[in-house]
Every structure is written in C-alpha cells, then in structure tokens.
Amino acid sequence: MQAWSDKRRAEGKKIAFVPTMGYLHAGHLSLLEIGRKEGDSLILSIFVNPTQFGPTEDLDSYPRDLDADLAKAKEAGVDAVFVPQDSTLYQDNYQTFVKLEKLPNHLCGLSRPVFFRGVATVVTQLFNITRPHVAVFGQKDFQQLAVIRQMVADLKFGIKIIGAPIVREADGLAMSSRNAYLKPEQRAAALALSKTLAAAKTLVAQGERQTNVIQQKAREIFAQYPEIEIDYIELCDPVTIDSVETVKGETLMALAVNLQGIRLIDNTVLIP
Amino acid sequence: MQAWSDKRRAEGKKIAFVPTMGYLHAGHLSLLEIGRKEGDSLILSIFVNPTQFGPTEDLDSYPRDLDADLAKAKEAGVDAVFVPQDSTLYQDNYQTFVKLEKLPNHLCGLSRPVFFRGVATVVTQLFNITRPHVAVFGQKDFQQLAVIRQMVADLKFGIKIIGAPIVREADGLAMSSRNAYLKPEQRAAALALSKTLAAAKTLVAQGERQTNVIQQKAREIFAQYPEIEIDYIELCDPVTIDSVETVKGETLMALAVNLQGIRLIDNTVLIP
Numbered sequence: 389m390q391a392w393s394d395k396r397r398a399e400g401k402k403i404a405f406v407p408t409m410g411y412l413h414a415g416h417l418s419l420l421e422i423g424r425k426e427g428d429s430l431i432l433s434i435f436v437n438p439t440q441f442g443p444t445e446d447l448d449s450y451p452r453d454l455d456a457d458l459a460k461a462k463e464a465g466v467d468a469v470f471v472p473q474d475s476t477l478y479q480d481n482y483q484t485f486v487k488l489e490k491l492p493n494h495l496c497g498l499s500r501p502v503f504f505r506g507v508a509t510v511v512t513q514l515f516n517i518t519r520p521h522v523a524v525f526g527q528k529d530f531q532q533l534a535v536i537r538q539m540v541a542d543l544k545f546g547i548k549i550i551g552a553p554i555v556r557e558a559d560g561l562a563m564s565s566r567n568a569y570l571k572p573e574q575r576a577a578a579l580a581l582s583k584t585l586a587a588a589k590t591l592v593a594q595g596e597r598q599t600n601v602i603q604q605k606a607r608e609i610f611a612q613y614p615e616i617e618i619d620y621i622e623l624c625d626p627v628t629i630d631s632v633e634t635v636k637g638e639t640l641m642a643l644a645v646n647l648q649g650i651r652l653i654d655n656t657v658l659i660p
Numbered sequence: 661m662q663a664w665s666d667k668r669r670a671e672g673k674k675i676a677f678v679p680t681m682g683y684l685h686a687g688h689l690s691l692l693e694i695g696r697k698e699g700d701s702l703i704l705s706i707f708v709n710p711t712q713f714g715p716t717e718d719l720d721s722y723p724r725d726l727d728a729d730l731a732k733a734k735e736a737g738v739d740a741v742f743v744p745q746d747s748t749l750y751q752d753n754y755q756t757f758v759k760l761e762k763l764p765n766h767l768c769g770l771s772r773p774v775f776f777r778g779v780a781t782v783v784t785q786l787f788n789i790t791r792p793h794v795a796v797f798g799q800k801d802f803q804q805l806a807v808i809r810q811m812v813a814d815l816k817f818g819i820k821i822i823g824a825p826i827v828r829e830a831d832g833l834a835m836s837s838r839n840a841y842l843k844p845e846q847r848a849a850a851l852a853l854s855k856t857l858a859a860a861k862t863l864v865a866q867g868e869r870q871t872n873v874i875q876q877k878a879r880e881i882f883a884q885y886p887e888i889e890i891d892y893i894e895l896c897d898p899v900t901i902d903s904v905e906t907v908k909g910e911t912l913m914a915l916a917v918n919l920q921g922i923r924l925i926d927n928t929v930l931i932p
Contacts, residue, residue: 390818398672477816481900483762484780484814489755508756509815512784516816542756543781544749544788546662628753 393519401428405520410434411451412460415555415563419524420464426522433470440506451568494629522548530655562654569650577613581654597635599623619644665791673700677792682706683723687827687835691796692736698794705742712778723840766901794820802927834926841922849885853926869907871895891916
C-alpha cells in the first residue's frame with residue numbers, strides 16, 4: 389500500500405483517503421464522493437480496529453461484509469482498497485499508542501476509555517501507510533473528527549482533514565453500520581435521537597440559549613422511550629468539546645444512548 | 661521544511677535525516693557522515709525538546725551554540741538545517757503524545773519517566789515534517805534507538821533507521837553534549853564508565869557469563885569514584901531491553917550514573 393501511494397505521489401497525483409470500519413452505507417459513500425472530488429487517487433481502508441473497542445464492547449459482533457463493500461467501492465470509483473489483517477497493523481510485541489490529553493476527556497471518551505487512543509493510533513498507522521494529501525471523516529463521529537484534526541495539527545501530518553455532513557435515513561435516523569443491529573421496534577425508538585436534536589434546533593430558533601433548558605427538553609423526549617438509557621446529552625464548543633452553559637456561537641449538541649445494548653450517537657451544530 | 665522535503669521527494673531524491681539537540685560534537689558528525697552517504701539530500705534538525713526533560717532536569721542549562729552548529733553543518737555537507745521554535749512544535753492547546761508501553765519500563769525510562777514519551781512524540785513530529793527515507797541515530801542512546809525502531813515498526817513510518825556506533829574521546833569517554841558540563845576533575849571520574857565497559861568485555865572474553873558477576877565488577881570500579889552515584893548497571897536483550905541473567909547471545913551492557921548532578925550514560929554490546 390505504501391509503495392502504491394509513493395508511486396502515485398511521485399507521479400504528482402493528489403491522494404484522498406477515506407478510513408472506515410466497513411459495512412458501507414450511504415454515509416460512507418458520501419465520504420468517498422468527497423474524496424473522489426478532492427483527489428486524483430482515492431484510497432478506502434476497511435479495518436475493524438480492535439484497539440478502539442473496550443472489553444465489553446461489540447468488536448466480535450461488529451457487522452462485516454467485505455464482498456458487498458468491495459462492490460460498493462468499485463461503484464464509487466475507489467482506486468485502491470486497503471484491508472489489513474489485525475496482525476499486520478498490530479504485530480507481535482506491538483506497544484506504541486497515540487494519545488490525546490484533553491479532547492478524549494469528554495462525551496464518548498468518558499464511557500469508552502480506550503476508544504480515542506485506539507482511533508488516534510490506527511489513524512496514525514493508516515496515514516503513514518496510505519500517505520494521503522486529504523482525508524475525509526464523517527461528522528457523525530464529531531468528537532472523533534475533533535480528535536483527528538487536533539492530532540494532525542499536533543503531530544504535523546500535513547494532511548487536509550475534511551469533515552462530511554451526517555447522512556440520514558428519510559425518517560431522520562443518522563446512518564450507522566450499527567443500525568444493522570436494530571430490530572424493527574428498536575428502529576422506531578432510535579428516532580428519539582434525531583427528534584431530540586430537531587427539538588433543540590427549534591428551541592434555539594425560538595431564542596432559547598440556556599443549555600440546561602435544552603437538555604431538559606431532550607430528557608423529556610427520551611423519557612417517552614423506556615428502552616433508551618441516556619449516556620450523555622451535551623452542549624459544547626465544537627473545537628475543544630468543552631461543555632458550555634449557554635449557546636453563544638456555533639455549539640455542538642451531541643447525544644449518546646444505549647438502546648438495549650446498542651450504542652447510538654448523533655449530533656448537530658446549533659447556530660444561535 | 662515539509663514543502664522542501666516534498667519537492668525533493670517529487671524529484672526522486674532520497675532524503676536522509678539526523679535529528680539532534682545541537683551543540684554538535686564528533687559523534688553527531690559521524691551521524692551526518694552516514695546520512696550523507698545514505699541520502700541524496702541530508703537534513704539536520706536542532707531542537708532541545710522540552711517534553712523529554714523532567715521538571716528537575718537540565719532543560720534550561722542544556723548547552724546551545726547555533727552559530728557553531730550551522731558552521732559544522734555546512735562543513736558536513738548538510739542540505740537543510742531545521743531549527744524550530746518551541747511554539748512551532750508545541751503550539752497552543754498541544755495535547756498529542758506518542759507513548760510506548762514496554763520499552764520505556766527499563767533503564768533510563770525508570771529514572772526519567774517523561775523522557776521516552778517526549779522523544780517518541782518529537783521524533784514523530786520531525787519525521788512528519790522532514791519526511792525522510794532514512795534516519796540516523798547514535799547508539800550511545802541505545803534505549804532511545806530501540807524505542808525509535810519499535811515506534812517506526814509499530815506506527816508503520818516506512819523509514820529506515822540506522823544506529824551509528826558510539827564515538828569516543830581518545831581516552832575512552834563517550835562523546836556527549838553534556839560532557840561540556842564536566843570540570844577537569846569530573847572529566848577524570850567520567851572515565852569510570854568506559855573503564856567499566858572495558859572490564860566487562862574482558863570478563864566476557866575470559867568466559868564469564870553471569871550478569872551478577874559482571875555487575876559486581878562494575879560496582880567495584882565505580883566504588884573508586886566516590887563522586888559517582890550509580891543509577892543503573894544493566895545487562896539486557898538489545899531489542900526488548902529486558903534484563904538477562906546470563907550472557908548468551910549479544911547482550912547490551914548499559915550504564916547510567918550521576919556525577920555531581922551531571923547525568924552520564926554509556927553502553928556496549930557484549931558478544932560471548
């Protein structure tokens with residue numbers, strides 16, 4: 389893969405890269421579409437990264453379908469698909485990790501303590517292997533995008549990071565590979581996330597600026613779905629991910645819930 | 661610097677890189693000589709990296725002489741010297757660190773808890789900025805060289821790492837920028853390190869294989885220098901840096917001492 393990229397770079401080609409865990413959906417395809425426009429050569433990686441899953445999380449059951457992914461990649465005009473084995477990225481005696489000191493101490497980082505260390509580490513490896521000029525990440529994992537931007541600036545990767553808008557189903561559910569876990573009755577409850585964000589947008593449009601009022605409204609909506617356990621309902625600075633008490637400038641509203649064992653996240657940027 | 665390197669790479673040039681903290685001596689010049697032979701373009705960096713110094717260490721007093729260094733670099737045929745400011749590498753809100761989980765739990769890592777995290781982090785930055793094909797490090801910092809090799813393999817940098825032999829003064833003292841701290845009477849005591857290593861080599865040549873016997877001999881030599889406080893006298897595997905009880909294959913013998921506030925290290929590979 390490294391040699392492939394070096395050759396393209398030597399030819400003066402601009403390389404765009406989209407890292408994924410596979411089981412591609414329309415959200416991933418939107419990233420590939422951006423990558424296709426940004427670069428001369430487009431690389432997709434598919435790797436369910438073990439170091440970003442905690443011991444009680446869904447590493448083993450995470451949905452996989454390589455044949456379908458490769459067909460979608462071809463359709464999307466991808467030039468190279470990188471599908472490493474676990475033992476290629478984490479060889480014997482592996483011991484090097486990339487860790488951020490502040491950004492992970494919020495939101496998903498609190499309930500998933502190894503998650504961002506795993507993400508930063510594998511993305512560093514993937515950047516070194518694919519040597520892109522541009523990389524595209526989805527805004528659905530907003531905190532992950534913030535971590536990647538910070539890491540790229542801190543470690544001087546010299547890679548342009550593009551955040552792509554969340555792609556939603558017709559009824560509002562944010563696209564996610566984990567939606568494959570949802571049974572029909574859970575699928576209906578999962579709409580609570582996008583409903584909550586829509587309600588928050590309406591409140592802000594009506595002039596509401598108090599975080600606690602917006603959070604209370606969100607809790608009222610979630611209360612209608614007893615199968616949902618709230619992990620967090622947070623309003624924060626979109627760069628530092630620090631919590632805010634009032635909606636002054638652009639504010640990230642981020643949600644994470646546990647729906648009978650299935651973790652779902654969603655977010656939107658509130659603009660006062 | 662990144663643009664300079666990208667341009668050389670686009671021209672098909674092979675880039676060699678020698679990272680240093682400056683105050684160049686004959687040891688550094690030997691690294692540059694290797695780099696000169698290995699690459700078409702040779703980059704030297706000079707940066708006294710604050711994140712690898714502990715709060716009680718000699719960051720502020722570390723010797724610096726940029727004008728002399730630049731003259732020596734020119735003489736050595738260096739093509740580019742990279743001399744970043746602290747605030748260029750560690751900008752506001754800096755928070756990303758590269759950390760190894762095993763190798764630092766030995767030797768210098770025990771008495772300098774932030775050292776290898778700082779080294780791995782700054783070298784990652786410098787690799788990303790200078791984009792070398794080959795990088796040259798001195799074997800005097802043997803554990804550092806092991807850390808860099810491990811990090812390069814783990815994070816898939818795709819950079820060839822060359823370890824260069826220790827360069828010594830005529831009387832055996834290993835070259836070090838910190839030798840500038842030594843007063844004449846301390847300079848004599850500093851020879852205890854190379855004397856100890858020479859005695860160990862003699863013992864091994866005579867058939868001795870027991871680590872504790874070799875360490876005891878070393879302690880006897882150091883006992884003749886009351887101004888020296890031993891940090892460690894270790895025999896270990898040269899790759900994992902794990903301690904060994906007997907000298908079976910190539911074995912790293914590594915020393916660190918405190919000579920009236922001046923930290924000195926030295927090492928050799930014992931070959932049974």
